Amino acid sequence: MPQLTIENLKEFKEKISSPLTINQAEFRCMVCAGTGCVSCNSLKVRERLEEELKARGLSERVKVVITGCNGFCAEGPIMVIQPDGTFYRKLTPEDIPLLIEEHLLKGRPVEKLLYTEPTTKKKISAMKEIPFFQHQVLWALRNRGVIDPENIDESIARDGYAGLSKVLSSMTPEEVIQEVKLSGLRGRGGAGFPTGLKWEEGRRYSSFPKYVICNGDEGDPGAFMDRSILEADPHAVLEGMIICGYAIDSHQGYIYVRAEYPLAIHRLRIAIDQARGYGLLGRNILGSGFDFDIDIYPGAGAFVCGESTALMYSLEGRRGMPRIKPPRSTEAGLWGQPTVLNNVETFANVPSIIRNGGAWFASMGTGGSKGTKVFALTGTVYNVGLIEVPMGTTLRKIVFDIGGGIPRKGEFKAIQIGGPSGACLPASLLDTEVDFDSLDEAGAMMGSGGLVVMDDSTCMVDTARFFTDFSVDESCGKCIPCRVGMKVMLNILSRIATGRGTMEDITLLEELGHHIKESSHCGLGKTAPNPVLSTIRYFRQEYEAHIQEKRCPARVCVDLIRFRVDPDRCKMCGLCKKACPVEAITWEKKTPALIDPEKCIRCRSCIQACKFGAID
């Protein structure tokens, strides 16, 4: 294994990027092995592909590469063929022989496996021409689907560790911090604290040892950005951490990843081993004399452990409960030592900032929010997936241009941003730009980057209750406003959702919400009322319908809806009766079915069983 140094890194990069090595194969089949595609059997597709290539003696000419998340999860399993960049989607193992014959041997794309644009019905073969990808700008995810994340050479061939080399050969720690400050990078973990300032703080304290921590806890229940970055490009995160270590004079880093992310942990382990083997991590990095090592710490799952001080306690083997600040972690963090903690995506942005300069990064985005942001786009939208857009992109562009709009002729109702700390924004705010400050103004927050699109089948009271329930579950219990206050809010919401609410309840929720925000100790309590407050602010009429009319307009809240069989549509087949788990349906041959509302538990089994859409 070569020992890389500042002098030979470039040469090594050129060698492995030369056509003789990395591109020796004529084609590279990039099979997505992100969690989404794997759950749709992409590994079976890969297996078949390798078998068929072998059987045809093509293994030399065609290389199969397993990549991290491609991003377009809605179309999985995905495979992109390079060098032409053809995008194949929804593959099954049975498609493989045809694909090899046609595309790889005859050079003709296989029409039926290409992406179809839903409005124009046009087939698009090149990935970069698909609207979902066209509007994205990839920096944190620049290597996604392009490299094999388990092979460090592929990362180096795409300038991996070039930033580190630049730092170690020609920049002082102060210059590194200056560059990060100049870039305007703000933390991607939610709060948006300026990264350069945090590093400067971390450098200022001279108590040793100091630590660098990467926050990969990602507890937001609608988000998977950090995991995807770790799975697709682990070296970018390692490189960012090492650069931070150099800047603040630390020699040890930890990556805290949820144990629920086994693939991310596996890839990080491989990446760390390979980086150590090349002399990019450990003692005397790149021959510069600088030492820095990184260990992985699997978190045991608790949303509150994403909070920086709670995370540090849990690294120390204690209950993850936030503590009072100050002192800030930069002064007294892990084991009481100065510690800089940043989010996965924050670190992943650092190498590009160093390579291209802070001014380059600052040229993207808005006045107060620079660069790009990764979002997990889910819910009722055509193109579910992982996206990266410049700060300042409007929510409308994300939902309609990238997301492709609302399926099944549904109507856009709201977009949830920021998970349990965030808000539901209505259609009238679709022109809001994603930017820390404008989201804050709208009562939302950037949060970690979950974006959930909702249509008219989503009930806002139920949504508020869902997030509140989550926060009650995840509250660490240390401070009363969050522990007791959120529980009271949940009870009120349950009252409203079951038709027992009063109009005073709305006022009470608002008052309580504001008190909890003001008096809670950590970010969890300070933001937990946001889902309730924002839905009251923007969808008050829906609360009123639940209270005054005992009606759930979206037909979600079980106590306020009744299902009925339409006798004109009913074909008297009796399937609904069979499906009903509680014998609430009476039916005899040649008579329409009837639902007993007293027995019915609104499980919707009959609706799914009915082939004629007769139950509603």
Add this chain to the structure above:
Amino acid sequence: MTEKEEQLSHILERHRGERNGLIPILLEIQREFGYLPKEAMPRVAESLGIKPVEVWGVATFFNQFRLTPLGRNHIKVCMGTACHLAGGRLVLEALERELNIKVGETSPDGHFSLERVACIGCCMLAPVAVIKDKIYPKMSSFKVEEALIPYRQESKAED
């Protein structure tokens, strides 16, 4: 000493005195036993030189830790935001009814256990249930019974 006890001693020996190692130790024990046996707790405390209450404190704080054994067929229902919107709760309730256990419980015969989890990251398949690591996409209360058939047959054969 039984094999299991020996395993426990091994784990404890490897981390003796590492106070920071508490969570990794508990994770390892859980990997070995499938849950955290009550009997193991005082031994963990002793090997780290801390009070048993500290061990219990950590074991009951984090979502990953379980104090009861899992069923042979462990079922996870995703309750991430996308799955919730798509009716994840109805799926969970249907499973509770079918298996006659509540979420967090294991059936008395030890065949099934049920757990709710936050986002597992395949939102385009919502709502999702995972039975023994196999992902069941686009679930509904209606499909629950059918999904359980092979596991029930297997359990019957085992009995």
